[in-house]
Amino acid sequence: MAQATESLPSTPAMTLGTRSSRPRGLAARTLIRVLRDPVGVVGLAILAALSAVALLAPIVASFDPLEIGAGTPLEAPSRAHPFGTDDLGRDVYSRVVHGGRISLWIAVASATAALAMAVPLGLLAGYGGGYVDAAIARLFDTIFAFPSILIGIGFVAVLGTSLRNVVLAVAIINIPTLGRLTRVAILAQKSEEYVEAARSIGASGARVAARHILPNATPPLVVQTALVMGEAVLLEAAFSFLGLGSRPPTPSWGVMLNEGRNFLAQAWWLGFFPGVAITLMILALNALADALRSALNPRRL
């Protein structure tokens, strides 16, 4: 495969914390390709806008998201309250803006936690082979067999409802995909000459795996990480909607939709704007993943 040309000793590393002597190579070229792809531009633009709004929430929001009586209850969208007010008179726009912080945080934390658990397992499976590989493969199969929402439900049932548990659940759900991607990359690279070269100058197994082989698993992992972040946003909203994640009065998008559900007949805006926000964020992350996938496609390198 053409990917092998990318995997010569001076392997260009991307995000995973391993730095090589020439960090600009693949990462810079990938970014340029993503920016030339309309799908990538749209994804990045939406994501940048949502992140900026979330990070600057205290400035962008016109009211305190928890302030009861910022307007009269169930006020329709107007200039003062662009997304209307909820049953307690809280400003829905300000709540949506602050909700972005929770979703963004969940996305980053879950992806990090998922990578931290899946990549070592994948490395171990690919490098260890034999029984180790078989055992880890069955573990992946088992996790994969749980419908993803159920893992989360089981988790919070046992450990209690909290954002940390949602992050853990999302991370665990994504172990099989990320772990398998890592494992496959290791298997493909294990017998390459540069690995042998690294071993022959005395590098330890762990060092070879982490510094020389892992960077070659990076492209598929980067794509999958974007998808994991989208799934994290989705699941946090779903859990909060079911009352298993964030709790009222936290302005989480899922919580807002759950609260708005009871007022659909009087106030459509309560069930509308938080959903638009969730959809936009997931859409942007999926688009980014698509653009990254075609930018990192080995056939194009």
Added chain:
Amino acid sequence: MLAYVVGRLLQTIPVLLLTSVIVFLFLRAVPGDPAMVMAGQNATPQQLEALRKRFGLDEPLVTQYATWMSRLARGDLGTAYVTERPISSLILQRLPATLHLAFGAMFVMLVVGMPLGILGAIRPYHPLSQLLSMLVAIALAVPTFWLGILLILVFAVSRDWLPASGYVSVFDQPVEAITRLILPSLTLGSFGTAVLIRFLKSSISEAGNADFVRTAYAKGLRERAVILGHVLRIALLPVVTILAIQFGQLLGGAVVTEAIFGWPGVGRLILDAIGNRDYLIVQSTMLLFVATFVVLNILADVCYALLDPRIRLGR
């Protein structure tokens, strides 16, 4: 062929065993004393002791697990803590509603997803095809529960066209049951439909580039004959697997959909059980869902092997 099926079945044994251990440990991993959590703060020591005896919580973990497994082998899932009813009968009572929903969603996936996916793949540059791609991207991003809310807003709140909640069995009142199924099935089926369309587009266009397709054109076959006789025959095979995986995910998605539409199914049973801290129900229902998923996957693989000789002969 038999060897293939047996091999596949053997592979699932560790998965199911591991699942049972994980699911079993769920109940034991509750921080603090499970009996205390179940009985509440004000329980007397006698009550706690009785609870521990009843659920065998005073026995060593290995014994507890062995007891649970041997009961399972006899089809006994245990007794619900709150309602004091056998869990198997609780599940059986809720199962029809969930199956209605799952089959409704599968119906949406097949009836909407298959034709659109095939048409989109055959005419990739048609404007409608590009519109379809955009719709698919949106459908993949819209959360199930929000779609449910939107559908209720449009079809039940602002227009009184379709009911927003309630379940009736098809076997009792077929027409009423189907009108009540429309919104929940669309809600639950939209994500899977998008996955299917996306998958069909890539698998059909990939098969379209194969050598045997060029050969078919070269020998003078018309496009229709090539697509129906050669491309689709290959490209539609993996759909079996996609459907099996999606069905498993549907069972999970049903939890959310049932919550929105007030649907008295297994998903509601799980949510209520979590609310009541009735862990035995959660444990048993999860095992049931996972087992269903695993069995469906074997069935899919077997279908696949029957349809495609390359697989059962090991390529």
